[in-house]
Amino acid sequence: xxxxxxxxxxxxxxxxxxxxxxxxxxxxxxxxxxxxxxxxxxxxxxxxxxxxxxxxxxxxxxxxxxxxxxxxxxxxxxxxxxxxxxxxxxxxxxxxxxxxxxxxxxxxxxxxxxxxxxxxxxxxxxxxxxxxxxxxxxxxxxxxxxxxxxxxxxxxxxxxxxxxxxxxxxxxxxxxxxxxxxxxxxxxxxxxxxxxxxxxxxxxxxxxxxxxxxxxx
Amino acid sequence: xxxxxxxxxxxxxxxxxxxxxxxxxxxxxxxxxxxxxxxxxxxxxxxxxxxxxxxxxxxxxxxxxxxxxxxxxxxxxxxxxxxxxxxxxxxxxxxxxxxxxxxxxxxxxxxxxxxxxxxxxxxxxxxxxxxxxxxx
Numbered sequence: 501x502x503x504x505x506x507x508x509x510x511x512x513x514x515x516x517x518x519x520x521x522x523x524x525x526x527x528x529x530x531x532x533x534x535x536x537x538x539x540x541x542x543x544x545x546x547x548x549x550x551x552x553x554x555x556x557x558x559x560x561x562x563x564x565x566x567x568x569x570x571x572x573x574x575x576x577x578x579x580x581x582x583x584x585x586x587x588x589x590x591x592x593x594x595x596x597x598x599x600x601x602x603x604x605x606x607x608x609x610x611x612x613x614x615x616x617x618x619x620x621x622x623x624x625x626x627x628x629x630x631x632x633x634x635x636x637x638x639x640x641x642x643x644x645x646x647x648x649x650x651x652x653x654x655x656x657x658x659x660x661x662x663x664x665x666x667x668x669x670x671x672x673x674x675x676x677x678x679x680x681x682x683x684x685x686x687x688x689x690x691x692x693x694x695x696x697x698x699x700x701x702x703x704x705x706x707x708x709x710x711x712x713x714x715x716x717x
Numbered sequence: 718x719x720x721x722x723x724x725x726x727x728x729x730x731x732x733x734x735x736x737x738x739x740x741x742x743x744x745x746x747x748x749x750x751x752x753x754x755x756x757x758x759x760x761x762x763x764x765x766x767x768x769x770x771x772x773x774x775x776x777x778x779x780x781x782x783x784x785x786x787x788x789x790x791x792x793x794x795x796x797x798x799x800x801x802x803x804x805x806x807x808x809x810x811x812x813x814x815x816x817x818x819x820x821x822x823x824x825x826x827x828x829x830x831x832x833x834x835x836x837x838x839x840x841x842x843x844x845x846x847x848x849x850x851x852x853x
Contacts, residue, residue, distance in 0.1 A: 615764060621756075637776070637778045638775055639773070640768045
């Protein structure tokens with residue numbers, strides 16, 4: 501039982517805070533051009549301006565690990581040679597390393613927000629009411645969503661076997677967030693250029709999450 | 718325990734079958750369900766990329782307030798989706814049974830074109846029988 505990471509998004513769809521705990525596949529720092537201060541404490545990406553590969557933004561489609569295409573026995577192998585993806589086998593070339601590196605932070609945050617937004621819309625359409633999407637689960641993790649009336653969205657990734665952790669997100673909102681962000685005159689809320697990170701807030705969240713009974717080692 | 722609806726999504730993300738089995742969720746036009754099935758297909762691919770640690774695989778289940786959905790991905794890429802009330806038990810077996818019926822009534826039908834919408838009264842009646850046994 502573990503907690504993987506916490507994201508906070510504001511009403512402009514921007515990630516304003518990020519913290520992680522037990523990620524075995526760490527997020528990569530975002531490219532310098534996309535760096536936004538006050539969100540996370542990840543080290544900066546190496547500034548290799550001459551390195552062309554640093555400017556190539558990796559897309560989620562560049563490494564086809566999507567589940568459906570991977571599992572299909574591909575009958576084009578004969579025509580195109582072994583470079584055609586054959587699913588679960590080891591990947592060759594650059595794709596193999598990208599798999600372990602994870603995504604750059606800014607891309608990952610956008611994907612998380614996109615998934616949350618899509619699922620929210622889907623649930624809303626299906627139920628015909630303004631119903632709240634609360635969580636989803638994959639074999640590897642579970643995502644919990646808590647939304648405040650001011651459209652701050654708290655997203656927590658945890659172990660897939662966890663029960664609903666929305667109460668934790670609510671506690672983080674009414675506790676550390678109100679104390680150290682809303683009541684902090686130095687934090688610029690609602691700014692599109694800066695996050696809400698500060699030492700007290702980060703320490704309080706860390707204490708809270710580590711105090712949970714389901715926070716593993 | 719109620720099954721609200723069953724969808725079958727082909728490997729390209731197209732909806733090939735959808736049927737509603739309860740009145741809890743409002744009836745939607747087919748076009749809307751088609752869009753939602755496509756959305757689910759995309760979200761499923763993205764969720765597998767967001768994996769923070771060991772393991773892999775896309776979305777298996779999602780929850781809203783009072784109802785949820787369960788996704789079963791077959792090894793050929795077809796997705797079976799059931800929308801159900803919460804709490805609900807035995808969904809995994811139910812999805813396997815639906816897959817079995819699909820294999821028997823659809824895949825063994827020589828007049829069925831793969832990846833195309835399912836127009837099989839046998840599939841529908843057997844599915845109806847299965848769901849009627851679950852819905853109480």
